[in-house]
Amino acid sequence: MSTIIFGIHAVHEAIKSNQTLDKIFVDANVQSAGIKDILKLAENASVQIAYVPHQKIDKLAKDGNHQGIVAKISPIRFHSLEAILEENQQTEKPKLYLILDGVSDVRNFGAIIRTAESVGVDAIIFPKQGSASINEQMVKTSTGAIFNIPLCKVDHIKDALFYLKSYGVKTIAATEKASNLVYEMNLKDSIAIIMGSEGKGISKAALKMSDAKVKLPIYGETSSLNVSVACGAILYEVVRQRL
Structure with missing residues (x-):
């Protein structure tokens, strides 16, 4: 801890x-x-x-x-994004990365880590400023999954997107502003899913740099989903398509 x-x-x-x-x-x-x-x-x-x-x-x-x-x-060791990308380049399996653009709630972050590790996400990427602290509560919420998945702290999300693109990874932003549902998007290739903060969503810069935008359908009165719930739904759509 x-x-x-x-x-x-x-x-x-x-x-x-x-x-x-x-x-x-x-x-x-x-x-x-x-x-x-x-x-x-x-x-x-x-x-x-x-x-x-x-x-x-x-x-x-x-x-x-x-x-x-x-x-x-910190109770964990962080990984270099460049090193992770270079190492993963050695295998032909499609890669799956998760970018958390300002997720600041510790429990949400921990729950996302738990789901991401369960579905085989290759690395979670997040900014050094504005993200939740890696603490005992996050470790507990992740049920220890935090120790089994690479976490990459970066100075700026824009730089991370640039590196991912240079390695042939398609960046997909999850936003209610999208016109396409996530089920309509091909998620079988190497991709990075971008999830935004609880209050502000994905930053304008990250949205602008993303290769595609997707959303989940909302039929009730509630206008949006909790970020950890939305992230889980999207990640399991990736799994479904890759089965």
Whole structure:
């Protein structure tokens, strides 16, 4: 599970030793030279930073001598997207990738991981900023599936889409703005399904870059589905077509 470390020296050494930090929490009212140095290192390492009230820092550090800074070491190891694409290129089997564009709810993220691992998704790709934290709740919701599927944190979704396209992967955005139902789309080739955030959906940039757009039919009064439910329905349509 996630390990909490606190104090300027501990967090500084964790970054220098290339520990996989999920997020750094900084007391919004503390601006020491040591913390400023850490923040520079964190930005270079693309570690997510959150500025929070000192009460939050006290709670995370359990009233330890935190000096205004706390970090969470991720319970899992992240993978390089480029390395995953290169490795998967060695097999002829059609690839299936899942892109989560800003899914911020831990339970939704965990449920998606569970389904994705069950259907054989080759990797889950998500941005470093704006995504749910990889924590104990996510591990629990995924029922441990999080340890059996590659997770790729990227700086920008646009870059991930560019890499996927360069490897011949078709990118398909799941959006209610689509004119085609997912059942009408050929999902048998190597594809990457893009799912958007709970509130805003898929970003305009990702929608613009996607090769195709699909939607699920909605017949009731509810205008949209929970992202984890929608993702499951779409992934199992992929499975159905590939059987």
